[in-house]
Amino acid sequence: MALALFDLDNTLLAGDSDYLWGVFLADQGVVDRAYYERENQRFFDQYKAGDLDIREFLRFSLQPLRDNDPQQLEALRERFIAEQIDPIILPAGRALLERRRAQGDELLIITATNAFVTAPIAERLGVAHLIATEPEHDGRRYTGEVTGIPSFQQGKVQRLEAWMAEHGADLDGSAFYSDSHNDIPLLEQVENPVAVDPDEPLRRHAEARGWPVISLRGGADSISNQEAP
Secondary structure: OOEEEEOOOOOOEOOOHHHHHHHHHHHOOOOOHHHHHHHHHHHHHHHHHOOOOHHHHHHHHOHHHHHOOHHHHHHHHHHHHHHHHHHHEOHHHHHHHHHHHHOOOEEEEEEEEEHHHHHHHHHHOOOOEEEEEEEEEOOOOEEEEEEOOOOOOHHHHHHHHHHHHHHOOOOOOOEEEEOOHHHHHHHOOOOEEEEEOOOHHHHHHHHHHOOOEEOOOOOOOOOOOOOOO
């Protein structure tokens, strides 16, 4: 059984769930709008540029989990998923997941966005296995810290290696679908790397390496350019 790995934000989704969660919290008055929108945009720009300090970003992005009641957060998350995420789940992404599932592959979403935000999205997509940045929880509430290695850049490789050791899996026949140059370390590890609606640095890298470049942005049958493996 081969592993089919998927990035989430701007790959299976037509947007970034981490960024949108921050905007949603500002809209609900949970965080100071001016401060949060300014910092959220600053970190998002750093991510796109490839120079994000992941630890600094996580201290910022996990603060609302620390500062708010867990039940309130779960209620907000339910609304967020329905209002902000369901509309941006790409039909062609769902179709690709189903195609890989029908081939007998083991599906896994691997994302830098924290598990509080992404676990219900993976469930929506019918993907049982999720590797995400894990916010620390002390048994009563979130602490604002991170448990383990954030699944970002090389951290995705490390987290996947740990997951494979735990599950007795390997990368024989594996594929990874991603939009971001931040995922080049993991794309380089799999047998079948696929650039999905890639940012410009990843597009250049994929073209230089001869990797397939596809789009999921045009509907359920929109896989274009080179067919994904």
